[in-house]
Amino acid sequence: MINSLRSFLRFCRLGLELEVLDPKFIRPPRVPRQEVVFLTPEEIEKFLSVIPVFSGKHRVDLKWLCFRSLVEVLLGTGMRISEALSLKRSSVNFETGEARIIGKRNKERTVFFNTRALAWIKEFINHRWDTGEWLFVLANGKRLGYSPVLKWFTITRARAGLLKKVTPHILRHTMATTLLFNGCPIGFIKEILGHDNLETTCQYYLGVDKKAAKEAHRKYLSF
Numbered sequence: 450m451i452n453s454l455r456s457f458l459r460f461c462r463l464g465l466e467l468e469v470l471d472p473k474f475i476r477p478p479r480v481p482r483q484e485v486v487f488l489t490p491e492e493i494e495k496f497l498s499v500i501p502v503f504s505g506k507h508r509v510d511l512k513w514l515c516f517r518s519l520v521e522v523l524l525g526t527g528m529r530i531s532e533a534l535s536l537k538r539s540s541v542n543f544e545t546g547e548a549r550i551i552g553k554r555n556k557e558r559t560v561f562f563n564t565r566a567l568a569w570i571k572e573f574i575n576h577r578w579d580t581g582e583w584l585f586v587l588a589n590g591k592r593l594g595y596s597p598v599l600k601w602f603t604i605t606r607a608r609a610g611l612l613k614k615v616t617p618h619i620l621r622h623t624m625a626t627t628l629l630f631n632g633c634p635i636g637f638i639k640e641i642l643g644h645d646n647l648e649t650t651c652q653y654y655l656g657v658d659k660k661a662a663k664e665a666h667r668k669y670l671s672f
Contacts, residue, residue, distance in 0.1 A: 451477045485657050487623040492611055493524065499608040509576050511588045516601045518566075518573040519585055519593070523617055525566030527624040527642050529553065530617035532560070534593055536584040538574065543567055552643045561641065622653070629654050 455472035462469055488496065500517045504510040522533055532550050540548045546562045562570075570584070579590030586593055598617065606615040613619075621642070628638050639650040 451475060485622050485626065485653055486613060486619050487626040487657075488611075488613065488615065488619065492609075492613065493623065495609045495611060496520075496605060496615060500605055511573075511576060513601075514573050514576060515585055515587070515593065516598075516605075518569040519598065520620065521566045521569040522562070523620040524624055525563040526560045527621050528560055529621065529643075530595060530598065533617075534585055534595065534598070537582045538584050539582070540584065541567075541570060543571070554645075556643070556645070558643045560643075625650075625654055626657055629657060 455475055458469050458472040458475070461467045462471070497517070497520065500520070501510055501513050502517050504513075519533060522528065522536075523530070526533070528550070529552070532552055535550065536548060540550065541562065542548065546564070546567060548560050548562070549557060550560055552558050574584075577586070577590075579586065581590050581592070583592040587597065602615055602617070609615075625638055625642055628641065629635070635650055635655065636647060638654065639647050642650065644650045
């Protein structure tokens with residue numbers, strides 16, 4: 450709203466030559482930094498272990514296999530849920546482990562899959578009976594939407610007994626923090642997540658690794 454007001458005032462001054470307030474005197478409020486919520490490796494394992502992919506001996510529950518595949522894709526790529534649900538079967542190149550997607554603000558980018566995510570996608574495709582183009586579908590072959598996904602996340606979190614909130618976006622944070630903790634440079638994390646600006650990535654993830662920060666403080670601070 451503030452940016453729209455500033456644009457309007459600029460138009461009034463430059464386009465209409467009216468004597469109005471200079472937009473530079475209108476400053477947006479400082480947004481407080483929010484704590485980034487992410488899952489630990491143990492919490493990830495707990496969450497995954499209660500997804501009932503197998504409904505009986507040698508029987509696969511297609512709904513939960515779809516969900517497990519989606520969760521693995523979110524953890525393995527860092528995609529937004531809207532991006533993951535827009536994937537088509539033809540989107541994923543299994544040889545290169547990549548996919549071209551249209552992300553936020555209609556920006557095209559490449560996402561990278563880890564081996565585990567690709568394996569679960571193949572497993573889901575191999576058990577499907579439909580020939581639909583969408584990668585993630587319901588048992589009836591219709592494209593998977595956000596509402597069922599949110600419901601499945603709620604059910605699985607309760608089964609796992611996790612106190613933390615677990616959502617698709619928290620899995621995105623989990624993927625990013627895992628990269629950070631494993632020593633991935635922040636610039637690469639920016640590209641993997643599809644952020645437009647490095648500042649956005651830094652705002653979320655720099656300072657998350659308190660243990661590493663404490664070690665850096667001990668190592669580099671000397672008088």
